Amino acid sequence: MLPFGTDANEKHLDDILSYIDEHQDEFVQNLKEWMAVPSDSSDPELRSEVTRMMNITAERIKTLGGNVEIVDMGFEKLYDGRSIPFPPAILAELEKDPAKATVCFYGHVDVQPASKEDGWKTDPYNMTEINGNLYGRGATDNKGPVLAWIHALETHKSLKQDIPVNLKFIIEGVEEIGSPGLADLIAGHLQFFSDVDYIVISDNVWLSKKPALTYGTRGNAYFFVEVESGQKDLHSGTFGGIIHEAMRDLVYILANLVDSSGHIVIPGIYDDVAPLTEEENKLYENIEFDLEEHKNSSGVDTFLYKTKEEILQHLWRQPSLTIHGIEGAFSGTGTKTVIPSKVIGKFSIRQVPNMRIPEVEKQVTKHIEDVFARLHSPNKLKVYLTIGAVPWVANIDDLQYKAAKNAVTKVFGVIPDMIRDGSTIPLAKTFHDLTQKSVMMLPIGGADDGEHSQNEKISRSNYIQGTKLFASYFHELSKLHKDLIDAKQLKN
Ligand SMILES: NCC(=O)N[C@@H](Cc1c[nH]cn1)C(=O)O
Numbered sequence: 172m173l174p175f176g177t178d179a180n181e182k183h184l185d186d187i188l189s190y191i192d193e194h195q196d197e198f199v200q201n202l203k204e205w206m207a208v209p210s211d212s213s214d215p216e217l218r219s220e221v222t223r224m225m226n227i228t229a230e231r232i233k234t235l236g237g238n239v240e241i242v243d244m245g246f247e248k249l250y251d252g253r254s255i256p257f258p259p260a261i262l263a264e265l266e267k268d269p270a271k272a273t274v275c276f277y278g279h280v281d282v283q284p285a286s287k288e289d290g291w292k293t294d295p296y297n298m299t300e301i302n303g304n305l306y307g308r309g310a311t312d313n314k315g316p317v318l319a320w321i322h323a324l325e326t327h328k329s330l331k332q333d334i335p336v337n338l339k340f341i342i343e344g345v346e347e348i349g350s351p352g353l354a355d356l357i358a359g360h361l362q363f364f365s366d367v368d369y370i371v372i373s374d375n376v377w378l379s380k381k382p383a384l385t386y387g388t389r390g391n392a393y394f395f396v397e398v399e400s401g402q403k404d405l406h407s408g409t410f411g412g413i414i415h416e417a418m419r420d421l422v423y424i425l426a427n428l429v430d431s432s433g434h435i436v437i438p439g440i441y442d443d444v445a446p447l448t449e450e451e452n453k454l455y456e457n458i459e460f461d462l463e464e465h466k467n468s469s470g471v472d473t474f475l476y477k478t479k480e481e482i483l484q485h486l487w488r489q490p491s492l493t494i495h496g497i498e499g500a501f502s503g504t505g506t507k508t509v510i511p512s513k514v515i516g517k518f519s520i521r522q523v524p525n526m527r528i529p530e531v532e533k534q535v536t537k538h539i540e541d542v543f544a545r546l547h548s549p550n551k552l553k554v555y556l557t558i559g560a561v562p563w564v565a566n567i568d569d570l571q572y573k574a575a576k577n578a579v580t581k582v583f584g585v586i587p588d589m590i591r592d593g594s595t596i597p598l599a600k601t602f603h604d605l606t607q608k609s610v611m612m613l614p615i616g617g618a619d620d621g622e623h624s625q626n627e628k629i630s631r632s633n634y635i636q637g638t639k640l641f642a643s644y645f646h647e648l649s650k651l652h653k654d655l656i657d658a659k660q661l662k663n
């Protein structure tokens with residue numbers, strides 16, 4: 172093996188990058204096959220598809236020569252009383268050379284729901300390339316990036332080149348429903364993490380056209396609020412006007428959570444939000460963010476805030492409350508004249524440091540009970556927390572951030588922006604807290620990829636350049652890690 176940092180080693184990396192370019196059609200075809208699996212973790216009817224997707228992923232890692240453990244995750248108890256199996260999780264490892272750095276890659280291969288009726292231009296499960304963009308569910312979140320990691324490794328194998336780092340994988344199939352059971356899996360497998368040096372997640376997007384490294388995410392506290400008036404739905408002509416309608420109660424509650432300026436009206440909810448320091452305030456100045464482009468790609472003309480600083484702060488370091496939907500409500504086409512008997516409102520709060528889930532749960536429950544009490548309604552009210560994912564902020568001085576910066580500079584020719592993300596990686600903080608290892612997010616998705624939205628995509632360019640980025644990251648990291656070990660040895 173050649174020592175890293177030599178010209179010959181640079182030549183090896185250049186060969187790898189060229190190979191990735193030359194094999195890009197194959198890599199796109201592989202993504203098409205993965206995206207054809209409707210691995211929607213939120214739909215109990217599609218649970219077997221998530222399991223199938225986990226098995227496909229495990230096989231792929233096995234063909235890389237990896238040691239793969241498929242971990243049974245038990246059963247999920249649904250709110251209707253049924254139990255269905257959770258998809259298994261994958262723990263895998265590739266290479267085990269004590270002289271090399273060990274990187275653990277975490278990703279997920281489940282997806283958000285998608286159907287053509289929601290307004291997709293193309294079939295969400297039949298990847299379609301239009302103008303250099305690969306459209307379909309899971310393109311960017313998270314099948315594309317997971318495959319890009321695998322392709323970066325496969326390229327080393329195909330060229331019979333030594334992979335400069337040891338690799339571990341933790342891949343799951345329930346991230347989109349808040350990663351239930353995964354924290355316990357990590358806690359029960361601390362031995363697996365004992366020789367890991369760096370944990371990397373590639374499950375978010377850049378903020379602009381400029382590549383970025385992500386060092387923070389918001390958390391998510393997801394609530395169900397259930398109002399029940401009786402056993403069955405009723406005719407609104409025969410009963411309308413003489414009963415306390417569950418839907419009216421629920422709509423009143425939902426209307427009393429957040430005001431029209433985006434301010435959450437739940438008492439105490441902002442109490443624990445970390446104060447903005449002078450140092451943090453300065454960080455926003457240099458971040459590339461085009462407000463008009465952001466509006467264009469979201470399809471929204473007017474945001475709640477006007478400046479870059481306000482927008483980034485409200486995405487990264489302020490909580491937000493979103494009302495997602497109402498289960499049990501009439502939502503079809505037509506004019507059904509029904510009074511729904513039981514409706515479940517769903518909303519979530521993206522929380523930020525230093526908010527705490529138990530406190531948020533108490534504040535939300537008390538507030539909803541107080542609002543409901545104003546109605547003097549005889550209906551039954553239930554409030555429950557279904558996901559409690561915590562926010563995460565990392566130390567950007569960790570060595571792997573430097574390696575990733577170098578890799579971005581090599582592949583994209585620019586120094587990446589250091590950003591946070593308004594969305595949630597339920598396990599990011601868990602990884603850090605339980606393993607005490609450095610955690611970094613290395614995104615390859617574009618700002619306009621439309622995660623969770625209709626017409627989700629990843630551009631061919633980001634997918635292929637992203638694959639090169641991962642390959643370069645292995646090389647940059649191995650150089651810096653080696654320097655670090657040498658420096659430590661010299662000190663002793
Ligand atoms: N790409 C990350 C992502 O989409 N994460 C989900 C995780 C989640 C949070 N609550 C339920 N799932 C997100 O919505 O942020």
Ligand SMILES: [Zn+2]
Binds near residue numbers: 279312313346
């Ligand atoms: Zn994701």
Ligand SMILES: [Zn+2]
Binds near residue numbers: 283312347
């Ligand atoms: Zn997602």
